[in-house]
Amino acid sequence: MFAAQDWQDYELIDTGGGEKLERWGTIVLRRPDPQIIWPLVKDSGAWRSADAHYHRSSSGGGSWEYKKELPERWTVTYKGLSFYIKPTGFKHTGLFPEQAVNWSWMMDKIRGAGRPIRVLNLFAYTGGATIACASAGAEVCHVDAAKGMVQWAKENVQLSELGERKVRFITDDVFKFVQREQRRGSKYDAIIMDPPSYGRGPNGETWKLETNLYPFVESCMSILTDKPLFFLINSYTTGISATVLHNILALSLGRSYGGSITCGEIGLPITASGLTLPCGILGRWEG
Structure with missing residues (x-):
C-alpha cells in the first residue's frame, strides 16, 4: 500500500x-x-x-x-504545490489527495534524471501531476477532453507560480491526440495516464478500460523517446487489480525497454482509526 x-x-x-x-x-x-x-x-x-x-x-x-x-x-x-478546491455537483473537489504519493515520486524521478524531460499527462483532470512535474523542471503537455477541467488546471499552474514553466494545455480526446502526435513524430520521456472505467467520445466512440487499456498503452509507446524515464498508470476501476497493471506493463514497456515495474494500492491514512482507506491502484514502469 x-x-x-x-x-x-x-x-x-x-x-x-x-x-x-x-x-x-x-x-x-x-x-x-x-x-x-x-x-x-x-x-x-x-x-x-x-x-x-x-x-x-x-x-x-x-x-x-x-x-x-x-x-x-x-x-x-x-x-510547495498549490491547488484550488471547490465542491462540485458530482461530489468531487477537484483534487485526489491520495495522488500525492505519485507527485512526490515523479518529482524525484525528474529531478534525478540529469537531462531535460518532456512529460505527457493524459486524462489530466485539474493538473495535480502536471503541476508536480512542471515544478520539478519538466516540460509538460496536459491533455483532457473537458474544457472546464483544463481551465481549472491552468489556474492551478498560475496559483503554484509556475506560469513561466513550459506547460502546454490541450482540450481534446486523448486517443486522437496521441494518434496525431504519432503522425507528427513527437516524443516524450514520460507518460502519465489516469483513464476512466468507461467513456464515450464526441462521435460516439466508446472506451472500456478492460478492452482498450492494453492497446492504448502500446499506442502510447510509439511516442516515447529511446530512453524513457517513466510510465505511470492510475486506475480507480473496481475489479482491476495491481497484478493486472503489472502484467500490462511487463508485456508492453518491460518487453521493449527492460526497466523495473512497481504496482500496488494507493490510499489515505484515517486519523480516527489508524487504518488506511484504499483509493485505487497504480502501475509504475521506470527505465
Missing part, C-alpha cells in the same frame, strides 16, 4: 457507514465513498459539525447541504 502520509492541508479524519469526513485546509467536508463498507465505530461530534455534506439522490447524482457559507473555492498546498 502506498499511503499519502505527508499532507498538512488535507486530513482524512474518519470513515464509516459509506462516508468519509475530510479536512481540506480549514474546511471540513462529509462525502460518500463506495469503498467504505464498514460501520462508523464512534459517532464523534465532528461528523455533525461538518461544514458541508454531500447527499446522494435515490435517482442518481446528489447535492451539497451547506451548514455554513463557504467560499466559492479555496486553496490547499502540498510541498
Whole structure:
C-alpha cells in the first residue's frame, strides 16, 4: 500500500457507514465513498459539525447541504504545490489527495534524471501531476477532453507560480491526440495516464478500460523517446487489480525497454482509526 502520509492541508479524519469526513485546509467536508463498507465505530461530534455534506439522490447524482457559507473555492498546498478546491455537483473537489504519493515520486524521478524531460499527462483532470512535474523542471503537455477541467488546471499552474514553466494545455480526446502526435513524430520521456472505467467520445466512440487499456498503452509507446524515464498508470476501476497493471506493463514497456515495474494500492491514512482507506491502484514502469 502506498499511503499519502505527508499532507498538512488535507486530513482524512474518519470513515464509516459509506462516508468519509475530510479536512481540506480549514474546511471540513462529509462525502460518500463506495469503498467504505464498514460501520462508523464512534459517532464523534465532528461528523455533525461538518461544514458541508454531500447527499446522494435515490435517482442518481446528489447535492451539497451547506451548514455554513463557504467560499466559492479555496486553496490547499502540498510541498510547495498549490491547488484550488471547490465542491462540485458530482461530489468531487477537484483534487485526489491520495495522488500525492505519485507527485512526490515523479518529482524525484525528474529531478534525478540529469537531462531535460518532456512529460505527457493524459486524462489530466485539474493538473495535480502536471503541476508536480512542471515544478520539478519538466516540460509538460496536459491533455483532457473537458474544457472546464483544463481551465481549472491552468489556474492551478498560475496559483503554484509556475506560469513561466513550459506547460502546454490541450482540450481534446486523448486517443486522437496521441494518434496525431504519432503522425507528427513527437516524443516524450514520460507518460502519465489516469483513464476512466468507461467513456464515450464526441462521435460516439466508446472506451472500456478492460478492452482498450492494453492497446492504448502500446499506442502510447510509439511516442516515447529511446530512453524513457517513466510510465505511470492510475486506475480507480473496481475489479482491476495491481497484478493486472503489472502484467500490462511487463508485456508492453518491460518487453521493449527492460526497466523495473512497481504496482500496488494507493490510499489515505484515517486519523480516527489508524487504518488506511484504499483509493485505487497504480502501475509504475521506470527505465
